[in-house]
Amino acid sequence: MSLILFTGILNKQEIRATLDRYWEATMAHDLERVHEFYHDDVVVEFPQSGERIRGKHNI
Numbered sequence: 001m002s003l004i005l006f007t008g009i010l011n012k013q014e015i016r017a018t019l020d021r022y023w024e025a026t027m028a029h030d031l032e033r034v035h036e037f038y039h040d041d042v043v044v045e046f047p048q049s050g051e052r053i054r055g056k057h058n059i
Contacts, residue, residue: 035059 010018018037025033038044038056045052053059 031059 022034022037025037035056038059040056041054042056042059043052043054044059
């Protein structure tokens with residue numbers, strides 16, 4: 001499953017289900033499934049530490 005949130009409006013149930021699938025994959029350390037949620041050129045920022053991760057292959 002590839003998730004792109006910008007293609008339409010999701011209702012609260014769809015958003016919750018997507019977040020649940022994301023956290024389930026994260027907690028299982030299933031990086032292949034986690035990567036399905038990110039675009040290839042994603043930038044993830046952690047402002048508290050100043051860390052910046054570029055590209056889903058680096059996540």
